[in-house]
Amino acid sequence: LSSRASAILRPLDIPLSGEIAGAYDGSWKGSGDILESVCPSTGEIIARIRTASPSELHETLDKTRDAYKHLRALPAPRRGEILRQIRESIASKREALGALVSLEMGKIRTEGVGEVQEFVDICDYAVGLSRMMNGRVVNSERPGHSILEVPNPLGVVGVISAFNFPVAVYGWNFALSFAAGNATLWKPSPTTPLCAIAVTKLIARVLEVNDVPGAAASLVVGGSDIGEAIVQASGVDLVSFTGSEKVGREVGRAVQSRFGKTILELGGNNAAVVMPDADLSLAVPAIGFGAIGTAGQRCTSTRRLYVHRSISDKVLRALSGLYSAISPGDPLESTTLLGPLHSKTAVDTYVTALTSLRASGAEILSGGDDLEPLPAPLATGNYVKPVIAIPRTHDPLKEPWNKELFVPILNVAIFDHLEDAINWNNAVPQGLSSSLWTRDIRNVGKWIGPSGSDAGIVNVNVGTSGAEIGAAFGGNKSTGWGRESGGDAWKQYVRWSACTINFSDNAPLAQGVNFSI
Ligand code: NAD
Numbered sequence: 001l002s003s004r005a006s007a008i009l010r011p012l013d014i015p016l017s018g019e020i021a022g023a024y025d026g027s028w029k030g031s032g033d034i035l036e037s038v039c040p041s042t043g044e045i046i047a048r049i050r051t052a053s054p055s056e057l058h059e060t061l062d063k064t065r066d067a068y069k070h071l072r073a074l075p076a077p078r079r080g081e082i083l084r085q086i087r088e089s090i091a092s093k094r095e096a097l098g099a100l101v102s103l104e105m106g107k108i109r110t111e112g113v114g115e116v117q118e119f120v121d122i123c124d125y126a127v128g129l130s131r132m133m134n135g136r137v138v139n140s141e142r143p144g145h146s147i148l149e150v151p152n153p154l155g156v157v158g159v160i161s162a163f164n165f166p167v168a169v170y171g172w173n174f175a176l177s178f179a180a181g182n183a184t185l186w187k188p189s190p191t192t193p194l195c196a197i198a199v200t201k202l203i204a205r206v207l208e209v210n211d212v213p214g215a216a217a218s219l220v221v222g223g224s225d226i227g228e229a230i231v232q233a234s235g236v237d238l239v240s241f242t243g244s245e246k247v248g249r250e251v252g253r254a255v256q257s258r259f260g261k262t263i264l265e266l267g268g269n270n271a272a273v274v275m276p277d278a279d280l281s282l283a284v285p286a287i288g289f290g291a292i293g294t295a296g297q298r299c300t301s302t303r304r305l306y307v308h309r310s311i312s313d314k315v316l317r318a319l320s321g322l323y324s325a326i327s328p329g330d331p332l333e334s335t336t337l338l339g340p341l342h343s344k345t346a347v348d349t350y351v352t353a354l355t356s357l358r359a360s361g362a363e364i365l366s367g368g369d370d371l372e373p374l375p376a377p378l379a380t381g382n383y384v385k386p387v388i389a390i391p392r393t394h395d396p397l398k399e400p401w402n403k404e405l406f407v408p409i410l411n412v413a414i415f416d417h418l419e420d421a422i423n424w425n426n427a428v429p430q431g432l433s434s435s436l437w438t439r440d441i442r443n444v445g446k447w448i449g450p451s452g453s454d455a456g457i458v459n460v461n462v463g464t465s466g467a468e469i470g471a472a473f474g475g476n477k478s479t480g481w482g483r484e485s486g487g488d489a490w491k492q493y494v495r496w497s498a499c500t501i502n503f504s505d506n507a508p509l510a511q512g513v514n515f516s517i
Contacts, residue, residue, distance in 0.1 A: 002377065005039065006217040008103050008487035011096045013197040022221030022379050023052035024200050024228055026214035032056065032222060037194050040106035040340040041331055043380035048481050049193045054229065060185065061235050063215035070213050072153040077423045080130025087123030089202045090116065097167060097198060099332065100295065105192050106340045107294045108331040119171030121469045122470035122485060124442035126175035129432040129490055133180060141273035144504025151494035158230045162243045163342055167179050167199055172485045173240045176277055180493040185218040189229055191342065193221040206306030229486045235257055238493065245478050263492060264480025267404040268432030270464040271304040273421045276311050280318060286463035289320040292386045293465060295341050296408030300433040300457065300465035305412045306421040312414045315349065316365060319388060323366035328383040329374065340382040341401050341407060350407040354387060357400060361392040388412060396427035402432060418443055426454045432475030433457035435462040
């Protein structure tokens with residue numbers, strides 16, 4: 001193992017050689033297939049992980065169910081206190097975990113650390129929530145009656161997550177699920193197993209100290225077969241799935257067919273709209289971060305840019321200037337702003353998309369030419385240049401506009417009226433994030449109102465990416481309608497009962513129905 005990788009793995013208690021167990025339910029195990037964790041910035045194999053076998057998965061599911069029975073008996077504020085300790089444990093390894101995210105996923109270090117901070121933030125939020133997950137008292141129409149709406153723990157929450165946020169997405173789900181009194185079973189992306197193992201180790205230690213069964217935060221590293229088995233398992237009450245639209249559609253159908261609950265957080269195809277009165281000193285860097293940040297691999301990455309004709313030359317000149325100042329490099333270096341793509345497959349997607357843009361007559365404003373080879377050990381990494389393209393035609397229902405490619409290609413179109421830009425913003429199948437740049441309050445009203453953006457995230461003078469944990473996060477339409485993190489998201493992690501209680505000596509029927517015998 002390179003000294004670069006071992007320096008990151010060592011403080012997180014990850015073995016530097018041999019096969020690493022990838023399943024945890026109170027004890028570590030794994031006798032399934034071997035899975036390799038490959039560093040996207042160098043191509044180095046950084047670990048070999050033993051996945052969970054089908055029988056181990058079932059054993060883990062049983063233990064997770066038992067852990068739920070333990071957790072649901074703990075008062076919610078006590079669960080909050082344990083979460084507070086988990087928060088401290090994760091925060092104490094903020095830098096180390098952030099570096100691991102950077103090493104294994106490929107995003108730049110500051111974004112890796114930021115992602116760990118999101119885990120810390122959502123723990124803080126859920127600690128508070130553990131004293132505020134309240135139901136309601138509803139007025140009854142019958143004398144001497146009360147109606148209570150009561151939230152109770154749901155059961156087992158299965159979290160199936162994507163490669164691009166290998167720590168934060170689990171954090172959003174785990175913190176709310178745990179505070180609500182559920183046991184959580186995590187199946188991370190098969191390409192970011194070490195992040196999942198490191199986080200689970202930190203949580204497991206806290207659970208142990210507090211005499212909570214380790215299966216309250218179970219882990220099963222594995223591929224789509226393990227994911228499918230979780231989706232099918234009737235003992236998983238809620239499947240929180242983060243990933244592509246293609247897989248999400250199958251997951252949604254399968255869970256629905258057994259009447260389970262889902263939270264679906266699927267692909268985005270996010271647009272930024274720039275009005276003539278926009279402050280370009282804010283808009284251009286934010287659009288640059290939205291499109292180039294995480295090498296275009298955020299669900300909220302800016303993929304479409306709609307610029308008003310009157311300022312299009314100025315905006316595109318400034319944006320091209322910003323692009324030419326950024327070149328890919330080692331994501332672990334503090335000066336790097338653009339790391340590699342996560343996989344070789346993503347590089348192929350990028351090359352195919354660029355070829356097709358060129359073939360269809362698109363103007364390539366930035367990027368697209370060959371990348372100078374990077375020095376060893378980066379020469380074998382998945383680096384590409386970010387691209388700004390003006391496709392020949394704009395049809396939001398056709399390629400390249402209607403798809404999320406998850407690579408740093410920004411497609412641009414010019415508009416004359418805000419209404420057109422809003423229609424274009426809304427015309428694609430996805431509905432995750434959107435961003436308007438303007439100083440005119442009338443435009444803001446249109447954008448956030450009933451005829452405005454139909455996305456789950458509707459920003460003004462803020463880019464499409466980089467959400468905070470306080471608001472409910474998620475998208476509409478083919479993004480899956482899921483909401484996680486803040487807002488009312490916690491309400492999905494409990495089962496609600498309406499309890500009508502009769503304190504009187506009579507038993508009147510509702511609506512005055514007379515059924516006297
Ligand atoms: P993916 O769909 O390939 O995989 C996601 C997860 O699903 C992985 O853990 C994978 O092993 C598992 N999986 C694959 N097939 C399965 C099956 N048949 N049944 C059950 N599980 C299965 O996605 P990815 O490439 O890892 O991630 C990128 C995608 O995730 C992008 O589309 C991105 O927009 C999306 N994403 C969305 C959000 C959001 O909040 N909306 C956040 C992050 C990522």
